[in-house]
Amino acid sequence: MADEASSTHSGVQSTPFVRRIPCKRCLNHYAQYPTKNEEANGAQLVACCEDSSASDECTRCKHGNKPCEKIDKAFIAVAKKLHEHAQAGYTDKFKKYQLAGRKALFKMQNRSRARNRRTKKDKIAIKEHAREARALTDLKIRLDMANSLSVIANAASILAYNKWHTVATYDREVADNYQGVLDDEADEIEYAESDSDEETEEQA
Numbered sequence: 509m510a511d512e513a514s515s516t517h518s519g520v521q522s523t524p525f526v527r528r529i530p531c532k533r534c535l536n537h538y539a540q541y542p543t544k545n546e547e548a549n550g551a552q553l554v555a556c557c558e559d560s561s562a563s564d565e566c567t568r569c570k571h572g573n574k575p576c577e578k579i580d581k582a583f584i585a586v587a588k589k590l591h592e593h594a595q596a597g598y599t600d601k602f603k604k605y606q607l608a609g610r611k612a613l614f615k616m617q618n619r620s621r622a623r624n625r626r627t628k629k630d631k632i633a634i635k636e637h638a639r640e641a642r643a644l645t646d647l648k649i650r651l652d653m654a655n656s657l658s659v660i661a662n663a664a665s666i667l668a669y670n671k672w673h674t675v676a677t678y679d680r681e682v683a684d685n686y687q688g689v690l691d692d693e694a695d696e697i698e699y700a701e702s703d704s705d706e707e708t709e710e711q712a
């Protein structure tokens with residue numbers, strides 16, 4: 509890790525060095541300095557420094573275990589001024605830029621709040637869209653099911669019709685056969701009757 513840092517920044521080995529642009533937390537430190545605590549402790553201004561590890565965080569954020577955030581482009585110039593003067597200490601020139609630094613921080617906070625609001629709105633819109641998509645899928649499934657059911661019902665009615673048709677044909681055959689039997693019987697009866705007629709005729 510140390511090797512990597514020293515190779516990237518030759519001449520700086522295991523020694524913290526001042527960043528070109530301070531981070532948001534360090535800008536806040538510059539703008540608010542000295543806070544009541546810092547005044548009570550007699551704490552000095554501390555510049556935003558790269559730490560000796562390959563970490564992207566500055567020493568302040570790393571030690572505080574807090575995210576090291578970049579400054580919005582629009583406020584880099586103000587931040588750099590404070591940063592430069594901070595390295596000379598709590599001077600009048602430094603004090604002159606503190607108000608601008610506080611204003612920059614205030615504006616950045618408002619911007620990030622607006623961004624969060626937009627993100628929230630987007631998230632709601634995405635959720636709404638997902639819900640609509642789910643409802644549509646649900647509807648499609650129901651329609652598919654309804655279609656399938658109607659196909660099945662149709663098939664069932666065709667099957668029933670065919671069955672009836674088959675049964676009807678079968679019945680007709682039976683009926684025809686039965687009619688044939690009846691006809692034969694009728695013929696036989698007629699024949700017998702005619703026989704008896706003949707007999708009576710003969711007898712007469």
Ligand SMILES: [Zn+2]
Pocket residue numbers: 530531532533534535555556557566567568569
């Ligand atoms: Zn910093």
Ligand SMILES: [Zn+2]
Pocket residue numbers: 531532533534565566567568569570575576577
């Ligand atoms: Zn930082």
